Amino acid sequence: MKHTIAVLVNNQPGVLQRVSGLFGRRGFNIESITVGTSEEAGLSRMVIVTTGDEKMLEQVTKQLYKLIDVIKVVDLSANPMVARELALIKVGAEPSMRPEILGVVETFRASIVDIGTGSLTVQVVGDSEKIDAMVELLKPYGIRELTRTGVTAMTRGNAR
Known part of the structure; x- marks a missing residue:
């Protein structure tokens, strides 16, 4: 199942590498990733498309929240988008x-x-x-x- 995840992060050097590295270490593929500034100064939004089941999505979400610079994780594909x-x-x-x-x-x-x-x-x-x-x-x-x-x-x- 394909998931589109939005990750709100602090706009700091190395955050993209830490987030993408988390996926790689867990053996999850990133099909697409886009990053840009968000509506709040100092924060960036990453939109990540990945494939996996609900258990994988839950595991990735928990691991993302362990990263210091991650503010919020939302599964966009769970709602109309x-x-x-x-x-x-x-x-x-x-x-x-x-x-x-x-x-x-x-x-x-x-x-x-x-x-x-x-x-x-x-x-x-x-x-x-x-x-x-x-x-x-x-x-x-x-x-x-x-x-x-x-x-x-x-x-x-x-x-x-």
């Missing part, structure tokens, strides 16, 4: 192929952010499934480079 990811995809695109590629881009409400003589760079934002689908449709054109941000998420509505 909004989750997004950004990808930049550079595809081979000779001028004759561009209208066809633009059709795919428009269908996904993505955008072209760079045009080269023989390539296009596409920016797409959405859930992981949307990004995966876009990548699959662009593969036949020759993906030259691909980068993804990882998932960032928060609960829907008024929940905190």
Whole structure:
């Protein structure tokens, strides 16, 4: 089962390494991790996507709370949430192929952010499934480079 966990931490050097190291030492894989400042000065929010059962999630949560710089741990996937990811995809695109590629881009409400003589760079934002689908449709054109941000998420509505 996939879990999306938000971890509020003190914005201090080494905190990311300690949190990711905790997962590694326990043998848990991090599928995605994003980190950025939060709404409170001096605090950062990590959004971690991992896979495991409820027992694993409980164990990780307890271990995270043992770290000095961890303030709060929330299983976002336990409630309705909004989750997004950004990808930049550079595809081979000779001028004759561009209208066809633009059709795919428009269908996904993505955008072209760079045009080269023989390539296009596409920016797409959405859930992981949307990004995966876009990548699959662009593969036949020759993906030259691909980068993804990882998932960032928060609960829907008024929940905190």
